[in-house]
Amino acid sequence: MKKIMYSKFGGPEVLQIAEVPIPAVQETSLLIKVKAVSINPLDWKIRNGEMKLMSGSKFPRGIGIDFSGIVEETGTAATKYTKGDEVFGIMDVFKGEALSEYITVKEKDITVKPQSISFEQAATMAVVGSAALQIFKTLVDLKKGTEVLINGASGGIGMFATQIAKMGGAIVTTVVGDSGIQAGKDWGADFVINYRNEDVLKGNKQYDVVIDLSGKMPFSKAKQIMKHSSAYIHTAPGPKEIISSFFINLISGKKYKLLMLKPSPEYLAELADYAESGIAIVVSKVYPFNSFKKAYAEVPNGKFIGKAAITMDGLV
Template identity: 55%
Template sequence: MKKVIYDQYGDINVLTLADVPVPTLDKNTLLVRVKAASINPLDWKIWHGDMKIMTGFSFPRSVGIDFAGIVEEVGSNIHNFSKGDEVLGIADIFKGGALAEYVVVKEEAITHKPATISFEQAAALPVVGSSAIQIFDKLAPLKAGMEVLINGATGGIGTIAAQLAKRQGAHVTAVVGKNGIDLANELGSDVVINYEQENVLEQEKQYDVILDFANKFPFDKAEEIMKPESVYVSTLPSPTALVSSFVHDLFSKKKREILNLSPSQAYLKQIADYAADGLTIVVSATYPIDAFKQAYTEAAKGGVLGKAVITIP
């Protein structure tokens, strides 16, 4: 089968599309034929070697976290899924493996795909959907009427977070580039700020929750427009950032949180239910697996609305 792997940390040129054996499963796992896998910034953070303390130094390593596909085979202890089921799920975050024709996963790493969405849309959901749910479940619980600022509101997590915040009755201010204005409005944002023309720090408004999905709005700036008791959340964790966040929160009511995604089947089921209930899933670019380098190169430049997805025949 085809699978994207690498034998050392480095730039995109360390990645190769290799022919490897189809993985074998045991009694507690399933074999899924992957139809689509989505691109996440964490992918290149890992293969660049930025997270060696978490990923280690064993090679070869695999690429790809979230996927959608069809169950090909089930272990003898699996009772909630059968061959032929359409599913979406998350591979091990730090080991990857979803960018392949087949992936072996545990039962708790997948859920059934809603019939109303495509494999491409389903592959775009697991990481960003679980992230958005975890943020509002653990880091920044919302109440109706709260003021929420989302920097990067038309990116992968942003498009989902904006919709979930609105579902919970929050007032959403979306910070986007000019190409994202129409989409931010379509997703129901109450206020849309084009960062190319307006500086959100010059607004007099203060916020209960600030979500920085673009990773270009550091806490020391965001603090200026946070309410006395409020929460700032950023993504792409690092050991330094996690420690710094913990120490800061001991002494301030303006909390600084770092998303460290802890996937769960409950989150997967919840986001799948939202999708079945009409959640908008934005996939703005698709690529065949043979064009994976082009896909990652273009995604890393930024500016992608929603998600980019790699399809596998």
């Protein structure tokens, strides 16, 4: 089977198609025929070597974290799914390897794909949707009237965070570029700010929660628009942020909280329910498998609304 792998850290050029055996099914695992794979910032941050402390430096390695597909085979002790079931799920965040014709997973790593969405949409839910759920379930107290600012809200996490926060009764302000204005409105934001025309940091409004998804609003700047008791969420922390947040949280009512993604079966099930109920899942670009290098060269530029995915359709 074909699998995308790399043997050293670097840009998209290090990615190659490898011919490898179809993975063997163990007693408690399932073999999934992959239909689509999401593209996430974690993919290129790990591939570039930015996250060696968490991901390690062992090669060769695969790429791709969340996926959708069809159950091909089940282990003798894996009884929840049967051959032909359509599913979506998530692999180990720091090991990935979903961008492959076949993968093996545990039952806890997947859930049934809603029939109302495409394989491409399903593939893009697990990482960003779980991140949004984890923010509002473990890092902040979301309730009716909570003032939430989402900076850089037109991507995947922003798409889910905006909608989930609104469903929780929050008052949501999103900061986007020109191309993200309509998406912010479509996803239900109460206020949509175009950063090209307005600097949210110079406004008079203060927030209970500030989520920076752009990497361009550090806590040092965000705190000027945060209420006395509030929370700033960093969604891609490194060692520097871990140390900084520790000392800030000792002395400040404005808390610096870090999202360390921990997927769960409960999050996957909840995301499936959201999809069934009609939550917007925008996949603005789908690449064929053989265009994987182009995909990983283009998507980091951040010009896509929602998510992008790689499909296995047409693979020969």
